[in-house]
Amino acid sequence: MSVRWQTIVALMLASLLAGCGGDTSKARFAENSALAKQLLPKARKAVQKTLDDHFGSPLDSVAWLKLPVNYGKAEGTVKTVDGQKLSVEFNAEASDLESLTSPELTRAGLLFTSGSNAGKQVLLAKFDSKNSTFETLPGLESAPSSGDQFVAAGHFLRHGRKLYARHCQHCHGVSGDGDGTTAKYLNPRPRDYRLGVFKFTSTASFPAPIKATRDDLKRVIALGIPGTYMPSFVPMLKENELTAVIEYVRWLAMRGEIEKGLVTELKGEYSKDRSKDDGIDKSLETYLSETYPNFVNEIAGEVGEKWSGAEEEGTPIIPKKPRPQDTAESRHRGKELFLGNKAKCVNCHGPTGRGNGPMTEDFQKNPDTNETYAERGLYDTWGQPIKPRDLTRGIYRGGRRPIDIYRRIYAGIKGTPMPGNSQALSEDEIWDLVNYALSVPYDSQAPKSPKPHSVAEHSMDHGHAN
Ligand code: HEC
Ligand code: HEC
Structure with missing residues (x-):
């Protein structure tokens, strides 16, 4: 069962938006064309139609009740x-x-x-x-x-959409592709939600990565991401506004993931390079009428389950032992681990934590395609070059509370090469690493005079320190 709002709604919202850089000219979600262009044109159309039917357009959205979204x-x-x-x-x-x-x-x-x-x-x-x-x-x-x-x-999702259009879209894009009008000037780039991958979560990544919880998204949106252009939205957005915009972000992420799932499925048999094959049209037609509708439901079910899984009780990583005292001994043990072969932090972060470890100098392989990247250094899941954090600067994107750093080390940072350690390290060891990591900015400052920052770096340092 779905609920669709008609043209009249579109007109009303369009006029409301006209004053704030409005998005009337982009009243469609952009196709993920990098993916879709791999398909036979008819298969590509089928994917677009599925998305239109089940999600609608930005100004005429559809509440697909199969998905775990609070539409209102x-x-x-x-x-x-x-x-x-x-x-x-x-x-x-x-x-x-x-x-x-x-x-x-x-x-x-x-x-x-x-x-x-x-x-x-x-x-x-x-x-x-x-x-x-x-x-x-x-x-x-x-x-x-x-x-x-x-x-x-649907009223709640629509409230979220309006807020999103006003506050987020110029960076994160109409369809959540991270390609809004200001995005190209930013490094790191605004998140492309369509992979459904979020970095700063409270959730595990082993045996399989768990999605972000609503609370995780709320934290990021409320506090911003220090050291990046992601601003903090409290007090600008009120509690119920935060909740509404979070639903909209989740909905866009699910849409993107379902799009990707559909293209991946169709690509198996109906990729572009089969356009000359005998009987391919007929075969596609049969597939679309007989098998595809079930697949659409299946993939929506899978994506939905992952998102509801993140909301289950007990999902957030909470160590059984509280943080041990931050003693010189604990930091020392942490440092040994940092430099040692068990945790291998040094490979990326370098011996003094400046983010210049040997892996940043080597050619790396793309884990999805197994191809070696053309340039040296690390890359993220979105294909962008990425640097290990310079830990001497004391800026933590995912939050500076000891539990935040614990979760980063335990589960890694999803979508980036920073790996999880839930299997390799004990709780005590992770806490020692937390104590060490948090001490790096102070210890590295003591002996040398601080390096002068460039103006840009300087202002970023203080932008969102929380
Ligand atoms: C000025 C540009 C800008 C604006 C405006 C902006 N963001 Fe972001 N956002 C970013 C950047 C840049 C990142 C990526 C930071 C990184 O990768 O460390 C990001 C990341 C995120 C993430 C991913 C967090 C994670 O754990 O992976 C979410 C969710 C998010 N933004 C939501 C929002 C919402 C909701 C709004 C509007 C209320 C918004 N953003 C407005 C730039 C922006
Ligand atoms: C394969 C490379 C790699 C290894 C190994 C690695 N990291 Fe990282 N680390 C990264 C990258 C890349 C980032 C930045 C990710 C981002 O925020 O986009 C990062 C970020 C961090 C951060 C910053 C978190 C924040 O919220 O800003 C900390 C702390 C950290 N790493 C600690 C460690 C520790 C401790 C270890 C060893 C247990 C380790 N890292 C191992 C690549 C690595």
Whole structure:
């Protein structure tokens, strides 16, 4: 079951956005063309159609209820009907009653689940939260009656979209591809959400990487990422606004992952280079009508499960032992590990932690394709060159609390070459490394006079220190 908002919604949102660098010209999600162009044109079209059907466009979004996204869903019963005015009563368990005062509910979709309009939906013209009355736009064949049940869905996601368009899109792009208008000037680049990979999570990466939790995303958005252009959004965004924009980011990530999953599946048989094969059109047609719809559901199920998995209780990494005292002995043990063969930190971070270890000088292999990169040094999952952190500077992108550093060392930094150590190291050892890593900025300052920073570096240092 999906709920779609129609053109009228698009028009209204477009006019609201016009004043803030509006995105009316880009009212479509961009195709992940690097992937899609590998497909036969008809297969490529099928993927686009699936995405349009199940996600819609930025200004006309679809709530695909199979995905674990809080679209905003309020269930209730019609009490009285007066033309297009419905006075209603919400069920107590409506998922986010407090946001029902939000103007977002105006022009959301209302789907009847019982009565003569069961399965039909109508758009809301107005919502009066004080009196719990909806005014609907015309569109129903028969008038609803008292006792009819309904679901109003989508207002929360739409609230998120508006905030995203205003605050995030110029960096992260309309479709979350990290390619917004200001992105090209930034290093590191804004995150491309479409791989569904997030770096600074509280979750494990072994045996399989677990997604970011809502709390992880909230932390990053609230505090920003120190030492990068990712700004902090508190106090600018209020609690419920943060929650709404997080849902939108998750939704974009799921969309990107499903797109990738579909292309990968179709590429097996229906890649571009098979265009001249006999009977390929016929075979594709059969596949699309017989097998593909199930595959679409399957992949959405898989992606959804991964995201709901991150929300399960007990997912965040919490060491059984608290941080031991930060003694000279603990730091010393940490340093030995840092330099030694068991943890191999030195290979990337270098003997003094400056981020210039031998791996930054060698040619590395792309783990996905097994091909050697053309330039020396490390690369991330998005194909960008990446440097190990210079630990002498004391800037921690994923947070500076000891537990943050613990999680970085335990699980690694997803999407980057920084590996996890949950198997190689004990809790005590990881804590010693935490104590050592946090001491590096002080110890490395003592003997030498600090190197003057360039202006740009200097301002980044102080940009978001939390
Ligand atoms: C000025 C550009 C800019 C703006 C505006 C911006 N971001 Fe970012 N964002 C970045 C950069 C750069 C990174 C990547 C930093 C890195 O890789 O260490 C990032 C990373 C992220 C991440 C990934 C965190 C992780 O753990 O991998 C999330 C989520 C995110 N931003 C959400 C948002 C949201 C939501 C907004 C709007 C409310 C927003 N950003 C606005 C530049 C920006
Ligand atoms: C294969 C290379 C590699 C190895 C080995 C490695 N790191 Fe890293 N490390 C990186 C990279 C790359 C980053 C920067 C990732 C990013 O934020 O985008 C990083 C970042 C960090 C950070 C900064 C975290 C933050 O929030 O900013 C710390 C602390 C760190 N590493 C500690 C360690 C320790 C301790 C070890 C050994 C247990 C280690 N690293 C091993 C590559 C490596």
